[in-house]
Amino acid sequence: MAIQHKIKLVRATHWALKNWLVVFLIFWGVFNILPFLAPLFAKLGWQGLANAIYIIYAPFCHQMAQRSFFLFGPQIMYTPQQLPIDITGSAAIDTLSLRFFTGNEALGWKVAWSDRMVFMYGATWFAGLFYTIRLRRGIIKPLSLIGFILFLLPMALDGGTHTISDFSAQNLFEGFRYTNDWLAALTQHSLPDTFYVGDGLGSFNSWMRLLTGVSFGIGVVWFLFPRLDREMRYQAYLLENKLRPYTE
Numbered sequence: 001m002a003i004q005h006k007i008k009l010v011r012a013t014h015w016a017l018k019n020w021l022v023v024f025l026i027f028w029g030v031f032n033i034l035p036f037l038a039p040l041f042a043k044l045g046w047q048g049l050a051n052a053i054y055i056i057y058a059p060f061c062h063q064m065a066q067r068s069f070f071l072f073g074p075q076i077m078y079t080p081q082q083l084p085i086d087i088t089g090s091a092a093i094d095t096l097s098l099r100f101f102t103g104n105e106a107l108g109w110k111v112a113w114s115d116r117m118v119f120m121y122g123a124t125w126f127a128g129l130f131y132t133i134r135l136r137r138g139i140i141k142p143l144s145l146i147g148f149i150l151f152l153l154p155m156a157l158d159g160g161t162h163t164i165s166d167f168s169a170q171n172l173f174e175g176f177r178y179t180n181d182w183l184a185a186l187t188q189h190s191l192p193d194t195f196y197v198g199d200g201l202g203s204f205n206s207w208m209r210l211l212t213g214v215s216f217g218i219g220v221v222w223f224l225f226p227r228l229d230r231e232m233r234y235q236a237y238l239l240e241n242k243l244r245p246y247t248e
Helices: 002-018 020-043 047-060 091-100 115-137 145-168 181-186 204-247
Strands: 108-110
Touching: 002 020, 002 204, 020 047, 020 108, 020 115, 020 204, 091 145, 115 204, 145 204
Parallel strands: none
Antiparallel strands: none
16 A cells, blocks of 8 residues: 555656646746735735735735735826825835735725736746747757846846835935936936836836846746756656556
């Protein structure tokens, strides 16, 4: 009986190795969908379930409301001035206040992680799906280490400058990446102020999170998945040889 259990376990492992991309797409898909269920549960009045998702995803994201999408309200994103939060001017205090505000009936409810996480992790899932479909046409050559660094560099620059901006000015809404005065001067104020200032949808900051998130997702999948796929195929081959005496 013990041998039969071991054989079943080896077969299950063998299946998972051969179908690791399917496993990834299911797991990562659920991981990406759950943050959007938090506002749905809040809308339905299931606040306990909504709060559980906010808590689970808190370690992955700052969850600040002005950089997050809202569902079931009149707008998909809000400026800090539109939120029912007392802005103190202290980056640390305001970060916590914006983090803990999850929404209400008038504004809708916040997705459990920020727009950057939506773009970054969502792009990884879609790139994984594309890789899975493309793999049917033949083995894909992995991205080089230098190429991988180049794909991740925009995210590092964008996220790094935001972090410096947020805390060097001691005020979330006065930093050089919030006002983007440097960009306005560079483009001679040729675009609306809403493009330069803040984090709203369609702003420079929003576009940068989208573009760098997509670059991140493509880079991770292109660099990592061909290497993982090769290793998974090899391990599946080894297990297949171990199972052969029990299938003949």
